[in-house]
Amino acid sequence: MYLQLYAHNVPVRGKTGGAIYNLQQGSLVRVPLVLLDLLAQLAVAPLATVRQRYAYDLASFDRYVEFLLAKDLAFHAEELARFPALDLAWRYPGALTHAVLEYDFAHYALPDVLTQLDQLLCRHLELRLSPVGQPAEQLHALLAPLATSTFKTIALFVEHSADLTPAALDELYAAHPKLTYVFCHSAPVTVRSSHYPRVLTTRWTLPKGDVAPPLPAPRYIVNSQFFSEAQQHNPYYNGRVCINHLGQFKNCLRHSRSFGQVQTQSLRELITQADFRELWYASPDKIDGLCDSELRYAVCLPQALRRSGPGRYAVA
Numbered sequence: 232m233y234l235q236l237y238a239h240n241v242p243v244r245g246k247t248g249g250a251i252y253n254l255q256q257g258s259l260v261r262v263p264l265v266l267l268d269l270l271a272q273l274a275v276a277p278l279a280t281v282r283q284r285y286a287y288d289l290a291s292f293d294r295y296v297e298f299l300l301a302k303d304l305a306f307h308a309e310e311l312a313r314f315p316a317l318d319l320a321w322r323y324p325g326a327l328t329h330a331v332l333e334y335d336f337a338h339y340a341l342p343d344v345l346t347q348l349d350q351l352l353c354r355h356l357e358l359r360l361s362p363v364g365q366p367a368e369q370l371h372a373l374l375a376p377l378a379t380s381t382f383k384t385i386a387l388f389v390e391h392s393a394d395l396t397p398a399a400l401d402e403l404y405a406a407h408p409k410l411t412y413v414f415c416h417s418a419p420v421t422v423r424s425s426h427y428p429r430v431l432t433t434r435w436t437l438p439k440g441d442v443a444p445p446l447p448a449p450r451y452i453v454n455s456q457f458f459s460e461a462q463q464h465n466p467y468y469n470g471r472v473c474i475n476h477l478g479q480f481k482n483c484l485r486h487s488r489s490f491g492q493v494q495t496q497s498l499r500e501l502i503t504q505a506d507f508r509e510l511w512y513a514s515p516d517k518i519d520g521l522c523d524s525e526l527r528y529a530v531c532l533p534q535a536l537r538r539s540g541p542g543r544y545a546v547a
Contacts, residue, residue: 234278234296235308238317241458242267245525251304252528254317254455259529260302266295278307321459325352325381326502328470331484333439335361339478339493341373347498349380353470359388359437361476366392367399374407384411388437391418397432404430439476439484451529461515461528465536468510472498482510486535510536519545 236242239255242262249267251260269292272281278296285292299305308314330348334341348356356377362369370389377385387403387410389395395415404413404427415432424430452466460466473481479489480501490507501507515527519539524530532546539545 232278233276233308233311234273234299234305235311235314236270236274236299236305237303238314239455240304241317241319242270243525243528245527246523248525250525250529252453252458253304254453254458257453259451259453259526260304261525266298269295273305274311317455319455319459319462321456321463323460323470325354326470327351327353327472327498329353329355329357329472331357331359331471331473333359333474333476333484335476336363336369338476339474342376344474344493344498345377345380349382351498351502352381354381354383356382356384357386357388361390362392366394367403370403371406374403374410377409378407380409382409385409386412386414388414388416390437391415391432395432397422397424397430400424400430400432401426451526452531453529457531458528463514464511465513465515467531467533468513470511472501480507482507483533483535485533513544517542517544519543 236251237255239253241252241254243250243252244264244267247264249262249264251262253260269281269285272284282289282292327348330353332341332344345356358373360370360373366389370387374385374387385407400413400415401424404410404424411429413427413430414435414437416435416437418432418434420432421434422432457466460469468482471482473484474493475481475484475489478493480491480493480496481489490501490504513536515524515530516522518527518532518536521527521530521532535547536544537547
């Protein structure tokens with residue numbers, strides 16, 4: 232008999248400790264390195280054979296086995312070949328994953344950008360709008376064409392105006408199912424919708440270039456999509472494009488560096504630039520400090536990165 236981890240439980244080694252990622256339940260179990268050493272042996276040899284190697288401390292060996300079984304991390308199997316490892320190749324059908332757009336109805340044509348994003352199969356959109364005139368009508372007109380787009384989620388940050396009453400925001404959220412969050416910022420008071428928990432009017436102000444909105448985020452992100460992406464890519468930067476209110480392309484709105492302007496260059500042309508895509512491949516294993524952590528495939532770091540050596544990066 233063998234003792235084998237379930238395929239969705241993936242061990243990760245750090246410098247001083249280890250972790251088992253439960254990609255099915257979205258949880259982490261911190262474990263000592265000695266248990267990872269034990270798992271490496273159990274992955275290729277029968278349980279009885281490995282147990283004999285630990286004859287000098289069978290009590291500890293048996294406790295580790297009991298721990299794995301009690302936590303439902305492992306199971307007994309007669310043949311290893313019948314239970315192959317999980318396929319962790321990252322696949323994504325589009326050319327872009329996330330887009331963060333600042334727009335003040337002045338410097339570029341937002342509908343054209345949204346069309347380009349749709350053609351590139353972008354899935355997640357964050358709109359930061361400073362509307363003028365009649366904001367409620369503007370927002371409905373802007374969001375309506377997105378109902379048939381490839382976007383799966385849309386987070387909306389809009390500057391407060393007298394037209395954007397709590398009732399108007401509720402109506403907006405209800406009318407456009409792809410909206411995941413609506414934040415009406417810079418308001419006189421903070422009011423959360425009584426009907427929709429993800430609709431908030433807040434006194435908090437969203438400065439231009441700020442990329443830290445108060446979205447609820449888990450401390451760790453544990454799922455097969457994020458884990459597989461983190462093997463070769465940086466989950467925060469990979470497939471992300473940001474456009475500030477002036478129309479400049481950026482990896483992140485906080486960065487000073489830009490890669491051209493939407494007024495003169497298409498998104499399809501932008502993503503062919505190697506310098507724009509560089510941070511997409513700054514995976515956790517290439518970031519100084521983070522590469523030593525057993526939690527590196529579960530954290531999403533928005534901090535700016537700088538080169539620290541050939542193929543290496545450090546938090547700026």
